[in-house]
Amino acid sequence: xxTPRTAARTAARLHGIPPTIFTEMSALALRTGSVNLGQGFxxxxxxxxxxxxxxxxxxxxxxxxxxxxxxxxxxxxVARHQQRHYxxxxxxxxxxxxxxxxxxxxxxxxxxxxxxxxxxxxxEPYYDSYTAMIQMAGGVRRPVTLRAPDFxxxxxxxxxxxxxxxxxxxxxxxxxPTGTVLTRAELAAVAEVAVEHDLVVVTDEVYEHLTFGHxxxxxxxxxxxxxxxxxLSSVGKSWSLTGxxxxxxxxxxxxxxxxxxxxxxxxxxxxAPLQPAVARALDEExxxxxELARDLRERRDLLCAGLAEVGMDVRVPExxxxxxxxxxxxxxxxGRAFCLALPERAGVVAIPAVAFHDxxxxxxxxxxWAFCKDASVIEDGLARLREADLGA
Numbered sequence: 001x002x003t004p005r006t007a008a009r010t011a012a013r014l015h016g017i018p019p020t021i022f023t024e025m026s027a028l029a030l031r032t033g034s035v036n037l038g039q040g041f042x043x044x045x046x047x048x049x050x051x052x053x054x055x056x057x058x059x060x061x062x063x064x065x066x067x068x069x070x071x072x073x074x075x076x077x078v079a080r081h082q083q084r085h086y087x088x089x090x091x092x093x094x095x096x097x098x099x100x101x102x103x104x105x106x107x108x109x110x111x112x113x114x115x116x117x118x119x120x121x122x123x124e125p126y127y128d129s130y131t132a133m134i135q136m137a138g139g140v141r142r143p144v145t146l147r148a149p150d151f152x153x154x155x156x157x158x159x160x161x162x163x164x165x166x167x168x169x170x171x172x173x174x175x176x177p178t179g180t181v182l183t184r185a186e187l188a189a190v191a192e193v194a195v196e197h198d199l200v201v202v203t204d205e206v207y208e209h210l211t212f213g214h215x216x217x218x219x220x221x222x223x224x225x226x227x228x229x230x231x232l233s234s235v236g237k238s239w240s241l242t243g244x245x246x247x248x249x250x251x252x253x254x255x256x257x258x259x260x261x262x263x264x265x266x267x268x269x270x271x272a273p274l275q276p277a278v279a280r281a282l283d284e285e286x287x288x289x290x291e292l293a294r295d296l297r298e299r300r301d302l303l304c305a306g307l308a309e310v311g312m313d314v315r316v317p318e319x320x321x322x323x324x325x326x327x328x329x330x331x332x333x334x335g336r337a338f339c340l341a342l343p344e345r346a347g348v349v350a351i352p353a354v355a356f357h358d359x360x361x362x363x364x365x366x367x368x369w370a371f372c373k374d375a376s377v378i379e380d381g382l383a384r385l386r387e388a389d390l391g392a
Contacts, residue, residue: 020128021355025339032343035381037303038351040176040321042372046241047288050281054244057273066272068264070098070248077279078248084286086218088226094253097260100270101245102206104263105232107133109202109249110170112262113230114139118167123153125356125363127176127204134170142166143358148326148366149315151178155189162193168200169193174207174216177353177368178324179317181214191222200255202230206247209238209289211319212297220251230255235278237321238289240372246271246278296321296371299378303371306382310390312367321372324353328365331392335367338390346388348381 022039029036045051069075075092082088090096099105106129114120116138122130124143134141142161146153171190173182182190194201203219220229234247249259281288300316304323307314312325332338335352342348350367357363371378 021351022128025349025351028340028343029349032347032349034343034347034349035377035384036349037369037371037373037378037381038339038349040237040370040372041242042240042321043374043377044240046235046239047281047285050239050241050277050285053277053280054274057276062273062276064272066098066269066275068269069260070096070269071272071275071279074098074246074248074275074279074282077282078250081282081286082231082250086221088218088220088250090250091253095250095256097249097256097263098275099232099234099247099249099259099263100267101236102204102232102234102247103129103245104266105234105247105249105259106130106170106202106204107136108259108263108266109230109232109255110134110137110139110168111266112258112260113168113200113202113255115167117165119163119165120168120170121158121161121166121199122170123172123175124358125177125353125366126170127172128356130170130172139167140165141358145357145359145362146175146178146180147362148324149313151175151180151315151324153180153182153186153189155186155193158189158193162197162199166197166199168202171201171203171219173203173205173219174211174319176207176320177322177351177356179315179320179322181211181216181318184215184217187217187219187222190219191225194228195224198228200228200230201225203232205231205233206237207320208233210293210296210321212293212300212317214318216319227252228255230259235281238292239281239285240292241278241281244271244274244278246274299371299373299375302375303369303378303382306378306385307369310382310385321370323369323371324366325369326365327367327390330390332365333392334364337392338365339367342390345390346384348384348388
């Protein structure tokens with residue numbers, strides 16, 4: 001039962017959480033008819049066989065509640081995926097939970113593992129739901145900044161962020177929005193700190209298959225990390241099915257159980273006819289993300305070359321489908337002012353990276369661009385940028 005006192009505490013935690021920047025900028029794109037190179041939704045759908053499997057599930061009667069942890073077929077497919085790609089052995093009954101996208105996985109992990117006053121170390125720039133959910137859980141975030149132009153993890157800054165109240169490290173690799181893929185050495189530094197301070201690590205790996213010549217190493221595969229790592233992923237990015245919102249969490253029974261304990265009060269369950277189809281994607285369409293990554297690499301190069309041509313300092317990403325550019329040369333106060341003016345100036349929308357920073361100066365003039373769009377859409381956006389006056 002929600003009492004007035006509980007409601008007041010919840011309201012206090014939510015106070016100051018702004019609307020998501022994606023909602024704001026996508027609405028601006030619609031209102032102005034701009035090319036949306038900001039929000040990361042692909043222009044193409046995922047494998048036809050997987051979509052047809054969802055249609056078949058609908059017709060065959062998979063339309064009622066799925067089990068809270070997820071349908072067994074999908075939990076088993078996730079376990080096989082982790083073993084096949086990374087050599088991680090999982091019990092699908094106790095070490096795998098299906099979530100409503102990785103976003104619910106993040107929410108349930110933080111609500112299930114973080115108590116009020118606990119500190120959470122998080123890499124910045126960060127996906128915006130991280131900070132909102134840390135705040136909802138009553139936690140205190142301790143950012144470690146990946147700094148331009150290279151966006152590498154500094155082990156000394158990581159160590160400095162850990163204190164006596166640190167409970168958890170929230171990691172993201174391949175990293176949104178910078179496109180950094182953490183190296184094995186960087187991950188080893190994270191593992192060393194986690195083991196030394198007996199910390200749990202929640203790692204968001206939704207772009208695990210979308211890397212460009214750089215190895216993705218799951219943190220759970222490093223020595224001492226299997227028993228303290230909760231790994232999140234989803235079908236949305238690597239199989240271009242973002243609207244399905246089907247994700248999963250894997251890890252030791254205790255951590256998965258804590259996440260499930262919170263998840264049951266969020267959605268409880270969702271996507272019953274989609275879950276068997278996602279199992280098919282993992283088992284029978286494992287080559288599809290590899291082809292997508294090859295295609296994305298070409299679109300990455302198209303976008304980055306075009307942004308450089310109009311005078312932006314662009315960092316070519318190692319993974320994901322986002323690129324960060326510095327727009328300081330145009331004279332705007334910050335990237336947000338640039339992005340708010342851009343639809344009227346050029347008919348293009350991008351995302352200001354300062355929205356993902358506590359360290360405002362580190363992200364002041366950085367802008368995130370998405371290249372998960374058709375090449376023709378990227379070319380249209382670049383043509384508009386070339387013709388526009390981008391100066392303040």
